[in-house]
Amino acid sequence: MASPMHARRAKLKSHLVSAKAKLKHHVTPRRVLLLATASTSALVLLLTLRTLSSSAAKHGAGVSSSPAPVVLHRAQQQAPLEECGRLPAPVAGALIHYATANATAPGRTAGEIAAAAGVLARRAPCNLLVFGLGHGAALWAALNHGGRTLFLEENDALIPEFGARHPGLAVEAHHVAYLTSVADADELLALRDSPDCTAAAAATDSTHHWLTPGHFDRSACRLAVRGLPPAFYEEEWDVIMVDAPTEEPGMMGAIYTAAIAARARASEPDESGGDTTDVLVHDVDQPVEDRFSTAFLCGGYLKEEVGKLRHFAIPSHREGMPFCP
Incomplete structure (x- = not known):
């Protein structure tokens, strides 16, 4: 048990x-x-x-x-x-435009666009003058948000089209006229030493400190762009972009006008660019643009060349208007 x-x-x-x-x-x-x-x-x-x-x-x-x-x-x-605010209208418009387009800037490489954007990043917000209403116009305005961007276009039919796509920028798009022809390039290049084309210094005075309104319309130089709007004379331009016209009448007049505007600005230094004007010229692979940019903007002022884009930094020449030192 x-x-x-x-x-x-x-x-x-x-x-x-x-x-x-x-x-x-x-x-x-x-x-x-x-x-x-x-x-x-x-x-x-x-x-x-x-x-x-x-x-x-x-x-x-x-x-x-x-x-x-x-x-x-x-x-x-x-x-x-x-940071909680709305996206600026020009920036939003540019994003929509390029998101629905086949290309950002036809004929421009990523390196060329980046070089131009780099100049604007350093100077913006600034006074930006653009010759041409090309496909990249809205991009330049967006990169200069907070500054003033003025467009000058030879083809008046493009202005209403541009305004329909970018109504916020249309007010700063103006029609201008050129007296030049690519066929006369050799003859026009010789005007580099003509007193009629180098006398812009006389158009400035101690009270105005800038080109007097209507200066280019009164100029005897055939290279001068005609019909510049009053808005052109309201500002001294920190960055000038020559992006057109690429065919007739050629970029000769735009390059010349950019050269005079750069040299005529006041010499007071500023924080971003001193007394210089940054000038960007596209399509310098073409003979006319190559020769005229070197002659009137001066090869000695060349800062950078990327592909078909040249970047010049032009100092003030208030005491005279030589195109090269």
């Missing part, structure tokens, strides 16, 4: 076997994962509460029952109010 001690041991052994079976049945990999996740979350919550409690004690404040206001306050400190 089994003793009472043996009976109790047998009963305990039976309970242990039963408990082991139940534990094996209930402990599944999924339940272990859930248990671990819950434990981790509890630990993170505990550490967060301890951090907030320590921070509050350090500043002499009690622990808040809700940390949400603290988080919002920090977010407001880190995010300036202007």
Whole structure:
């Protein structure tokens, strides 16, 4: 007959076997994962509460029952109010325009666009003068956001089309006329030393400090662009981009006018470009643009050449108008 001690041991052994079976049945990999996740979350919550409690004690404040206001306050400190504003209309318009276009600027490489953008990034917001209403016009205006961008176009039919696509920029697009012809390039290049074409200094005075309104219409130089709007004479231009016309009547007049405007600006230094004017000329792979940009903007002022783009930095010549030193 089994003793009472043996009976109790047998009963305990039976309970242990039963408990082991139940534990094996209930402990599944999924339940272990859930248990671990819950434990981790509890630990993170505990550490967060301890951090907030320590921070509050350090500043002499009690622990808040809700940390949400603290988080919002920090977010407001880190995010300036202007970051929540609307995208500027010219920038938004440019994004939409180029997102739906086949190309940003046909005939322009990524390197050429980047070089021009780099000049604008250094000077903007600034006074930007653009000869031509090409496909990249909206891009230049967007990169000069906050500054003034004036467009001069020889083909008057392009102006209403440009205005329909970019109504916010249409007010700064103006029609101008050229008296030049590519066929006369050699004859026009010889005007570099003509007194009629170098006398722009006489058009400035101590009170105006800039070209007098209507100067180019009165000029006897055949290279002068005609019909420049009053807006042209309202500003001294920090950056001038010669992007057209590429065929007849050629870029000769635009290059010449850019050269005079750059040399006639006031000599007072500014923070971004000193007393210089940055002039960008496209299509310098063409013989006319190559020769005229070198002659009138001066090879000695050439800062950079990327592909078909040349960047000149023209200093003020208030005491005279030589095209090269």
